[in-house]
Structures are given as structure tokens and as C-alpha cells.
Amino acid sequence: MIQLIILLFALSILPTIYLNYLHISGRSIIVDASVQFGTSLIFLLIITVIQRYFHTNKVFGLPNVSSTILFSGLSVLLIYSITRSSSSELTYTQFVYQSLPIRGALILLSFFLITAILWIDQERIHVARIQSFAIDKERESIKIELNSLQQKFKPHFLFNSLNSISALTVVDPKKAREMIHLLSDFMRRAVQEDDQALIPLSEEIEHLKRYVAIEQIRFGDRLAVSFDIEEEITNEKVPALILQPIIENAIKYGLYGSLDQVDISIAIKLINDKIDVIVTNPFDEDAQQASAGTGYGLNSIRKKIFLIYGQQQQLETTAENGQFITHLTIPLA
Structure with missing residues (x-):
């Protein structure tokens, strides 16, 4: 100048x-x-x-x-x-x-x-x-890819599942075999799936239900999960392995510090030409402060949405009236 x-x-x-x-x-x-x-x-x-x-x-x-x-x-x-x-x-x-x-x-x-x-x-x-x-x-893509490998092979999830299987082989061999099959299918899908690929919502939900079934065997009657999914959108494409971290977060913090039954609801609908995912779980503020984690799971979803769609602010969390609500918006492919 x-x-x-x-x-x-x-x-x-x-x-x-x-x-x-x-x-x-x-x-x-x-x-x-x-x-x-x-x-x-x-x-x-x-x-x-x-x-x-x-x-x-x-x-x-x-x-x-x-x-x-x-x-x-x-x-x-x-x-x-x-x-x-x-x-x-x-x-x-x-x-x-x-x-x-x-x-x-x-x-x-x-x-x-x-x-x-x-x-x-x-x-x-x-x-x-x-x-x-x-x-x-x-x-960011490389970082997410490396972290996704870590997510796929989460030692604590695998060890907890194996410990549960070990205990069930004594008290309930039938459930132990069921959990082994579920865990095998879940891990095979997690390893084979391209973390950046877009897959039908129906396949992502099927993978999610395997994860929920494994956790329900672990926690028994303490964990109740309900699904409310619009059938019309099950063929829409979503990023692979994007829902499981949300449910894992809900189970982890919903069950922490509670001995009662925990109800987690998962609603997936089409709103304004976008797939709306709302997950609700019980929320105890004192317990959450004691068990505060790194928040990597939800942050990885934010980064994945940005890398695939170039959009931000698609994942929001709110806590009100003893409920923790996770709201994910996925643009239609």
C-alpha cells in the first residue's frame, strides 16, 4: 500500500x-x-x-x-x-x-x-x-481417522464386555453365548466400516441396536432403551458410526451413580429436509461433575459432520428438568 x-x-x-x-x-x-x-x-x-x-x-x-x-x-x-x-x-x-x-x-x-x-x-x-x-x-481428517481407530477398539468397552461374558458363562451360559455373537458382529462391523462412508440409516440403526443389546445384557433391567424411527427415512444416507458415540454417552452418564432403571429414548425423524436425531437420558448434575470425561465422543461427531458436509453447529446438548438431551441434525446427502 x-x-x-x-x-x-x-x-x-x-x-x-x-x-x-x-x-x-x-x-x-x-x-x-x-x-x-x-x-x-x-x-x-x-x-x-x-x-x-x-x-x-x-x-x-x-x-x-x-x-x-x-x-x-x-x-x-x-x-x-x-x-x-x-x-x-x-x-x-x-x-x-x-x-x-x-x-x-x-x-x-x-x-x-x-x-x-x-x-x-x-x-x-x-x-x-x-x-x-x-x-x-x-x-482434522487425519486426527479424526486416528481417533476413530481408537474409538473402534475401545479397551474399556471391550474389557467390560469380556468381563461380563466371563461372569455369564457361570451364571447364564445362554446369555454368554448371545453376548459373544453380538460382540463379534459389532466388532466386525466397526472394523470393516469406512468411518467417512455414507451408509443407509437402516444399517446404522442395526449397528446401534447391536451395541444397545450388548449393554442391556451387561446392565440387565437397569437399562431400558426405546426407539422411535420414521420408516420413510431408513434408506437415507448418514455417516457410518455416527450414532453410537451419542448412545454410549447417554448410557455412561445416565447409569452413573444410579441403581434404578434408566430410560433412554432415541427419536429419529425427518424435519425440514434434515434427519433429526434426539437422544434423551436422565441427568444428575452432581454425578456428572464427578464423572466428567474428555467429551471426545461428541466432539468427534461435530468434526465428522463438518468434514463431510462442511457445516457446523449440527450437534447441540441441553440439560433441563433432570434430562440430558442430545440433538443431532444430519443434512440429507
Whole structure:
């Protein structure tokens, strides 16, 4: 910007060299240079705003060309009007009148040059931002992929399930076998599924029900889970493995510190051309503070939605009247 101001100043005082040769008064010379520099500076500020907030894909797009021609004409008009009215010197008046075509061409050329320089500068910034965004997105994708592997092979879930199976082999071998089959199917699906893939909602719900069935065997009558799903949307595509972290969070914090039966409801409906998922579980504020976790599960869902759909604020949580509500909105693919 400073370099452009210096360039404009140099172009403004260029005519003064010839004016001095014609023995024009110093006052007229100062007025001439000031008017040209002032109008050029105003154009510089305006074209800077245009490039910053209305940057076009082409250097000589309509906004750039039209603004350059418009302000070149206005600059010539102002130079002619102000300098002529501010000086009564015949020689100077004749010079202004005769030099207008050449001066207008130089102003137009200089304004186009300024526009091109500012466009190139903003284009460089624009490209840098896109590259930075792409790099950040790739880093987030890698981070989520690594964390998803950790999610798939959660030691605590696997160990708890194996401990439950071990105990059931003594007291209830039939349930132990059932849990082994459920756990095997669940782990096979978790390992084989592409974490970024879009799958039918029906398949995601089937996987979710396997997880719920495993947890119901572990906790027995203490855990009750109800599903309310619109059949019309079961063929819609959703990101794979996106619902299980929500239910895991609900089970973990719904059962923590409670010996009574815990009711968890899962509602999945189509609202405003988006899949609405609402999960409700009991909420004890004192117990939640004692068992506060990292919150990775829900954060991973937010990041996954952003990476796949480019949208934020699709997952919200609220706590009211002893209930914790998780609301996930999934755009239709």
C-alpha cells in the first residue's frame, strides 16, 4: 500500500516539472498536484475496499473495469474543474485543457495498474487462505481417522464386555453365548466400516441396536432403551458410526451413580429436509461433575459432520428438568 501511495505521488508531481518550465506560479502547481494526488488516493482506497470485500475471479472483471473507468473520468473532470477555477493564468489554463487527453490516458493506465496490483495481492491472500483451510481440514481428517481407530477398539468397552461374558458363562451360559455373537458382529462391523462412508440409516440403526443389546445384557433391567424411527427415512444416507458415540454417552452418564432403571429414548425423524436425531437420558448434575470425561465422543461427531458436509453447529446438548438431551441434525446427502 505504501509503495502504491508513493507511485501515485510521483505521477501527481510529474506534470509539475513541465509546469515549472512554463513559469507557472507555485500556487497553481501545488493545486494541480494536490488535486491529482487526492483523486488518485481516493480511488486507491475505494479499489482496495472493492478488492477486499468483492474480490473477483478475473483481474479485469466488471467491478474492476467499471470502477477504474468511472474514477478515471471523475479524476479528469475534477482536475479540469478545480484547477481551472482556482487559477486565472492563461498559460496554465491552456496547459490544463491541452493536456487533459494525455493526462486522462495516464490516469486510466495508472488506475488499471493499481487495480491489477491490488487484485494480485488479494488473489495471493485468497489462495493462501484456501491452502491453509485445506491443510487444516486434512489435519482434522487425519486426527479424526486416528481417533476413530481408537474409538473402534475401545479397551474399556471391550474389557467390560469380556468381563461380563466371563461372569455369564457361570451364571447364564445362554446369555454368554448371545453376548459373544453380538460382540463379534459389532466388532466386525466397526472394523470393516469406512468411518467417512455414507451408509443407509437402516444399517446404522442395526449397528446401534447391536451395541444397545450388548449393554442391556451387561446392565440387565437397569437399562431400558426405546426407539422411535420414521420408516420413510431408513434408506437415507448418514455417516457410518455416527450414532453410537451419542448412545454410549447417554448410557455412561445416565447409569452413573444410579441403581434404578434408566430410560433412554432415541427419536429419529425427518424435519425440514434434515434427519433429526434426539437422544434423551436422565441427568444428575452432581454425578456428572464427578464423572466428567474428555467429551471426545461428541466432539468427534461435530468434526465428522463438518468434514463431510462442511457445516457446523449440527450437534447441540441441553440439560433441563433432570434430562440430558442430545440433538443431532444430519443434512440429507
